[in-house]
Amino acid sequence: MTGTSRGLTLIEAMAAMVVMLIAAVAMLALHVQGQRMNADALRMTRATAIAQDLANQIATWPWGDPRLANANAGNDADVGDSAYAFEAPGAPPFDHAEPDLVLGGTVWNGTPAADLASGGYERYWSVAYPDDSNGNGVSDAARVAAIVRWPSGVGFRRIVLLSVKNNPAEAR
């Protein structure tokens, strides 16, 4: 064996420790990222519950309910918001929003607005009447999209639940 073999110098050992520390801090950042994604998942779960609440309440509304009026024809081609307009900052292209839940003296039986406050959730629903299979000028069904969005970054994130409400007079 030669006598030239040497151990690590103090500087080398310290440099190694610093590198390890930097790696550990990076791992911490990973945890923070994981926690942020957890929080995202939670908001998504809550938003889904709120949207299901809205969609299932809409299912109990009778045909002809004032809340099912096509108040905004501009979004009829895309009631389900495939263009992600609800994720942009500013007012989205909705047919109905929170105040309309009691439109025309109707009663809202779903999740009260007070229970939504903490998450910044906003509820909307859009309605379109494109179906008329027998061409008699009377709609067969309403296509209803229940949309819930919440603030994220500079804009919003949103989820959409689509449902169909049949016109009992046009049932075949």
Place this chain on the structure above:
Amino acid sequence: MRSRKAGFTLVELLISLVISAIVVAGALALLSSQQRTFQSSSADRAVQENARVALEELTGNLRLAGYGLEPVFAFDFGAVPSVIMDRAPAGAAVSIPAYACATPVQCRDATDGPDELVLLYRNPSFFRPLAAAPGGAFNSLDVAGPLATAIRKGQMLQVACASPGVWAYVTAGSDVPASTADVVTIPLRAGNGFAFGFQNQILADTCFGAVAPAGSPAATIQDAAKVLKVDRYRYFVQTYGPGGALMGWGTPGGRPYLMLDRGFLDGADQPVLDVVAPDVEDLQVVYVFPRSATPLAGATAGTLLADDAAGVELAPAAGQPYYTDVSSAATRATHFPANVGAVRVSIVVRTPEADLSLTDPALRALPAAGNRSAVNGPPGHRRLFFQTTAATPNLDVRAPFYPTYSVTSTDRLNVGGG
């Protein structure tokens, strides 16, 4: 060999010791903070997972409530006497015995704790044709095999014949294992009369003579009397202590579970309970009667759901709704259980482990929900509150639902069963 060796001086050693101590201290601090972060995010994930499981289970089954049954059977709020059933023999009044209920309606509700929810529906994925006409004392049923899944003791069965259209509800008296035999015998619990779940006597009707032993042609199977399952789901919150001892709601040291009781009994006649999700601290149920002038029942804090017009009314003055009643009829505007149009459920789920370093009093709060005012739970848990609605479209039917059962896969009829 050289005689002069270069070592560390004492000062160098001291300096290096101090520096490495600082570095090790930093690393330890990092480690413990990472561990805390990991624990809290894994608890967060557990809460979210349990909440999703519980909500899926509750809303999924609520949507099916009343499927294939007369709507009056969809929700069990206690005994209902003298219901004229569409599918009982002509003119026969049926009584509904309560399941696990001492005081009608109030047994399902609490203003200072979790509610209970009991719903029923016909199992959509099971049917067996009768292999022989019921006879004797009507204490067993012979169905055509094979029986792909076991039938549990306490399973309710709907025996339906198409012509003239009579349904009997009976209860399996013991476990029947899965079987490939041509004829499988299901013992029934004794109970003649017109009580829901014990209508063995109705099996005397001649229409149950339409049978299809194993190997019958498809047309015979389609026309034969069918045995269908009626599944009961009783959801409630139960707190267990170490060693499985029952504990009062909110007792520190206990762990709350969302439990499911399907009405099955084990060999010792003890109820078989299933866990739906752990750490579900609260279940609140609000019933929506869309055609009533006061649509909500169970939503006023401090007001116990009772057997009256503001709660759930088991004997309304307007009478019970029948299939022939139009949706604007007075009988459909009452708080009778068959008029439930949607059910709003809310749950509180908490972190699994109590962390007593969490001393913020706000963390203890269970927000007001249903008719329960805000209360404090045991300390040391973080909590999440979820609320949603499930509509019950099956209670909207205007005719008894008797699908055409098919044994072939090419005719596009209901193949799986009823």
